[in-house]
Amino acid sequence: RYEKLPVTVYADQQTASLAVAGRIAALIRSKQAQGKPAVLGLATGVTPIRVYAELVRQHREEGLSFANVVTFNLDEYYPMQPDAVQSYVTFMNENLFDHVDIDKANVHIPDGTLALEDVAAFCLNYEKQIEELGGLDLQILGIGRTGHIGFNEPGSAPNSGTRLVTLDDLTRSDASRDFGGKENVPTKAITMGIGTIFKAREIILMAWSGKKAPIIRKAVEGELSGDVPATYLQLSDHVEFVLDEGAAAGLTRFDTPWLVKDCVWDNTLIKKAVIWLSAEVNKPILKLTEEDYNNHGMAQLAVEQGPVYNINIDIFNQVQHTITGWPGGKPGADDSQRPERAEPARKRSIVFSPHPDDDVISMGGTFIRLVDQGHDVHVAYQTSGNTAVWDDDVLRFVEFAIDFKESEGEDAGVMRQTYEDMRKFMAAKQPNQIDSQEIRNVKGFIRKTEAISGARFAGLPDSNIHFQALPFYETGKIKKNTVGEEDIKLTMELLQKIKPHQVFAAGDFADPNGTHIVCFNIILAALTRLKET
Template sequence: MSKRRSAAEAYEKIPTIIHDSSAAAAAALAQEVKELITSRAAKKKTAVLGLATGSTPVSFYRELIRLHREEGLSFKNVVTFNLDEYYGLTPEHPESYHRFMCDQLFDHIDIPKENIHLPSGLVPSDQVFEHCRAYEEMIDAAGGVDFQILGIGRTGHIGFNEPGSSRESLTRRITLDRITRQDAAADFRGEENVPRFAITMGVSTILRAKKIVLMAWGENKAGVVTKAVEGPVTDAVSASFLQEHAEARFFIDKGAARELTRVKLPWLVGPVKWSPSETRRAVCWLSSSMDRPVLKLIDEDYNEHGLSDLLSEQGPAYKLNINIFNQLQHTISGWPGGKPNADDTFRPERAKPYPKRSLVLSPEPQDAVVSLGSTIDRLVEQGHDIRVVAMTSGSLRVADSEADKFASILQEIATLSPEGWDEQTDYARHILRLLEEKGEFGEDQPALRQLKSLILRGELRDAAHALGIPQEKVQFLNLPFYERGRYRRFKLTPEDTSEVVKLLQEFRPHQIYITGDAADPSSVAALSFRALEQALAELQHEDWSSACSVWLYRGREKALEPWEIDMAVPASPMQLERKARALTRYQSLTTLEMDVTKVNQGTAQQYDALGLANYEAIESFQRWRKV
C-alpha cells in the first residue's frame, strides 16, 4: 500500500489516521476486526489476532464486547496470541496480563479457552528459551497473525521491545527499561514492586503479522508517536520498524497527534487557514527556530521558513510581531483570581466578583500542588475563598513501605505508653500482617488500602498548610470509580458525576482549576475531568455555572506551549521555594512530579526567549473551550 496518502502527510512514513477521540478510533478498529472475523467464519477458517495490554486497548476491547453482546459477533473461530507478560507473576496476580485479558475481554466473549495463548510468567529460568521458541512455533502453526494490535510505550517500545531491540529479535525474556518501570509504578504500588523482566514477542515476530494497527492516545504519547512515524528506523524506537511493514497503520487521537508536522507545523505541508491560534503558534515557532525574540523577526525570516502566506495576509513583519507580542503579554497575570478595581479588558481573568470562590480540583491528592502550587499561593495571598478538593483517595499510588513505616511507628509508640494502647497495637500488628501476607505482588486488602488513603490525606493537608490553606478548606471526594477499580480498569459511573454535582452546588465556584482534558482516556485525570464535564452539563442552566471560568492545567502531560497558554502566572523565587517545600510533604511523587519546578522554570525561559519579561518560573493555564 502507498505510504503517503496526501501532501499534508509528506513527513509521515507510516499511514496515520487521526480520529476525533480514542472512542472513535477504537470503534473503527473494532469494525475492521469484526469484518475479518466474519469473513473468515464464512469460509470456516480461523482469524488469528495478536493482542496488546495496558490502558491503550481498553476502549477497543470494550467495543469488541459490545459487538459480541449487541450485534452477535462470535469469537468461536478466533485464535489469539498476546504480545507479552511480566516475568514472575502468576496468572491470578491482579497486574498479570493473563488476568488483565480475562477481565477486559476473554471473560466477556465466547472465545474457546484453548484458542487463547499468552506467554507464561512462571516458566523456570532454565526453560525460558524453549518456552519462547515454542510460542513462536504455535504462532506459525496457527498460520501466523492476521491482525496485530499494538500500543506504544514512552520509550517507543512495541510489546516490551525496549530500546536496543533489533529488527531480527524473536520472542524472549527482556529486562525492562527504567522509564517503563516508572510508568508501571502506580499499578504495582511503587516502582520497587514492578517486575524487572518480561517475556515479549520480538520485533521480527510482530512484523510477520499480515496487518498491524498501533493505537496511541493522549498528549503523553505525542512525542514518541512522531519519532516512530516521522523519524528514522532505529532500534532506539522499536515502533519505528513498523515503517518497513507494507500493511502497518497508526490509529491515534488528537492528543497523540499534536507533534506530527501536519498538526504542529501545518504551513510546512500545505495551505493554512490563519486563525488567531494558528498565527500565534507560527510566530512562536519562528521565534524559537530563529532563536530571536518576536519583536526582532523580519520579513525575510517569515519568507524563508514557509510563512510567506501569513506575511502577505497579516504583515508586514513589524505589524504581525507587535500583534503576537501583545497577545503573549496579555496572558501574563500575577492575579489568577482577577485584579480588583482594575481594567480587565486584557486580563485573563475578570476583576469581579472579588473575592472569588476558587475551586481547585486535584484528580489525585498530589496533582494540584504539583501543577499549580504557586498559583494556589497567590490566590490565598490575594484573599480568595479557595477550596482544594482531592477527587480520589490516591491510595493505589502509595507504596507498601509507607504503610509499613506508619504501622511500625505506631507499634513502637504503643510500647512506650503505659496503658490504653491495646487497640492501636492490634491495628498496627494487623497492618503489618497484611503487608507480610500480600508479599511482593499481592493485592491490598481494604484495611491496607484505607490506611494508604489516610496517609495521602495527611500529606495533602500538610502540603496545603504549607501554602496557607487551612485544614477545613481541604476536601476529599473519594469518587467511586477509583475506590472500586484499578489503574487501566476504571469505569466512570453516574455516581461519580453525582458527587461532583453535589460539590459544585454546595460551593458555587466563580472559577475552577482542573486537569485531564489531554490525558490518556482511561487515566484517573481523564475520568475525573469527564466527571466534571458531565456535572457542569447538568448544571449549565444555573446562573453561577454559566459565569464560572474553567482553567485547565497540565498534570503528567507535557507542559503547555506558549502559543497555547491563556493565563501565565509568574512565580517569584520565594513562591517557587514555597511550592517546593509543599511538595516535600508527599512521599510518593514520581520523578516527573519531583522535577515540576524545573518545568515551571522552563516555561519562564520560553517566555523570556520570546522577548517577554524574565520571571523565575511560570505556571500555565488554558481556558476550557466547550466544543
C-alpha cells in the same frame, strides 16, 4: 513527505477502537465464509481494551463467533504465573477469551512458568506454530514510551524472532503501578520479535492520548533507528497506525501544519505559529522578520495577514495580556487588557485538587498569591490519594498513635491488636493486593494531614479546606471505578455552597494513573449542569 507510513486519525479513542474492532470482525467473518481459521496476533495493556470490549459486544449481540479464531499473544512477563493478576493470561481472559466462544486450545500466550533452560525451545516452537498456520492474518500492536512494540526494547534487531528479553528501566517504571512498585516488576519477558511481527499480512498499531504523541512522531516521522524499534515498521508495506487526535497531535500536519500545506489562518493558529517561529529561530517575537517567516513555511501568513511587523505586535500583545501578578484580578484597574476582571475586588475562588498535593505541585504560587491578595480561597481535595502511601508509613503513624494514647494513661489494647493485624497483613501482602479497610483509612489520614498542612501554609483557614472523597476513586486499587452520578452530585453541591467567582482545576492530563483527567471531567460535568439550572 514527513509521514513515512500510513496513518489514520479518529476523533477519539472510542471511535478508533470501534473501527479497529470492525476490521477484526470483518476478517473473522471472511475467514469463516472461506472455511479457514483467522489467525490473530493480539496485544495487551490499556490500548486494546475497548477493541476487545466491542468484539465481546458483537459476539453477544450480533452473533460474531470466535470458533475459527486462533490467537498468538505478543508477550508475557518472565517469570509469571498464569493466574497472577498482572499476567497477560489473566488480562486476555478477563477482557476477551472468557466472554466469547473461542476454543482455548487455539489460544497461545508465551509461558511465563517455564524453566529458564526450556525457554529457547519454547520460542522456536512458538514461531513454528505460527508458520504452520500460514502466518498471522492480522497483528495488533500498541507502543510503549521507549518506542517498543511487544517487548522489543531499544536495540532490538529488525529480523529478531520470539525470544527472552531484558526489560528497559523505563518500561518497568511504567508497569510499576500494576505491580505495587518497580521492585516487583519482572526484569525479563518473552516476546515475539520484530521479524515475527513483520510477517503478518496486516499490522495495525494503535495509540491513544497526548502521552503517546512524542513517541508516535518519532515512529512515524523519524529516521530508522534501533533506539526506537517502532521505526522499523516504516519498512513494512502492510502497516497502518490508528490514532486518536491526542496521539496524533505531535505529527507535523497537526503540530506545525504550515510546514506541509496552506492553512486557514485563524487567530489561534497564527498565535501558535508565531510563538513556534520565535522559539525556532531563537528571537523575541518583536524581532521576527519577513525572511524568518518565508524560510519557515509561513510565507502564506506573511502575504495574507501581513505585514509581519503588525502580526508580531498583535501576538506580542496577546501574549502579554495573559501574564499577570494578580490571578484574582487587580482591584480598580482597567481590566480590558487583563486576563481576569477587576471586580469584585475580593473574589471567592476554589481550587480543585485531584490528589492531596496537586494544588501545591500544579499551582502553589498562584494559590498563595490569591490568599495574599485577600481573596476568599477554598481548596477541594477530590480523592484521598490513599494508594500513594507506603505501608511503612502506616505502621509508623499507628505506632505514634499507640505511644501517644498510652502517654495519656489510656488503654491502647484495641489499637495494638489492630496494629498487629496490619503487620500480619503486610507480611503476606501480594503486589497490588487491596489493603484492609483499616490500612486504607490510615493512608487516607496521612494524605489528609499533609494536605491540611500545605493549605494552612498557604494561609487558608480550616473551614475553607474540603475533602470530597469522590466514590469513583475509593476502590483501594490502582484501577478505579467509572465516574458515577454521585461524583458529579457531590461536586455540584460544593460549588453551590461556595458559589465561586473563579474555579481552578489543578493537575496534569499526562498523569499516568488517569485520575487527573477524570477529576477534571467531573468538574466540567458539574459546571455544565449548574449552568443549565
